[in-house]
Amino acid sequence: MDPKNQSGKFPWITKEGFFDPAQFPIDGVLKQALSDDDQQFRTGLNLLGSMYRHGRQEAAVFLLGLLVTCEDDWERRIRIVEALKGIDTKPCADLLFGELRRVKSSNTTRRYLASVIKVLAFLPTDLIRAGFESLAQDKSFSQKMRDKFKAVLRNDPFGDEFPW
Numbered sequence: 001m002d003p004k005n006q007s008g009k010f011p012w013i014t015k016e017g018f019f020d021p022a023q024f025p026i027d028g029v030l031k032q033a034l035s036d037d038d039q040q041f042r043t044g045l046n047l048l049g050s051m052y053r054h055g056r057q058e059a060a061v062f063l064l065g066l067l068v069t070c071e072d073d074w075e076r077r078i079r080i081v082e083a084l085k086g087i088d089t090k091p092c093a094d095l096l097f098g099e100l101r102r103v104k105s106s107n108t109t110r111r112y113l114a115s116v117i118k119v120l121a122f123l124p125t126d127l128i129r130a131g132f133e134s135l136a137q138d139k140s141f142s143q144k145m146r147d148k149f150k151a152v153l154r155n156d157p158f159g160d161e162f163p164w
Contacts, residue, residue, distance in 0.1 A: 045083035053086055060087045064095055074112045081115045093127040096120050121152045
């Protein structure tokens with residue numbers, strides 16, 4: 001099958017034969033992102049992230065909504081948060097800061113909270129400075145957590161990763 005002859009039938013295939021996520025139908029991807037099957041779920045999240053990076057703003061809206069409506073399945077929530085990396089918007093930053101305030105740190109939630117901090121740390125400074133400054137002063141967090149927030153503000157990585 002010659003992809004050049006199929007581009008009219010499949011607008012998400014470019015004339016050169018490459019996949020264009022900006023043109024791919026989103027309905028099936030949304031169903032994948034809601035799937036209980038882990039592989040389908042991951043594929044849906046990855047495609048939504050790719051669609052957003054190719055100009056499909058609605059993909060980010062769906063990812064944000066997916067995090068809001070996800071139950072406390074921490075592994076699933078981690079995957080959703082990781083899919084938000086690169087969605088450099090105020091609503092994304094606000095939602096993630098809200099997660100840091102909402103979720104109590106415990107052995108069960110520690111990895112989830114670390115993934116939230118990590119994704120926030122990669123957002124533009126103007127979107128995160130005030131939020132991390134506020135959290136760094138908030139005595140309801142442990143000193144260790146406040147130190148993590150301060151490390152983000154200092155852009156103080158450990159190797160190529162942040163120390164959490």
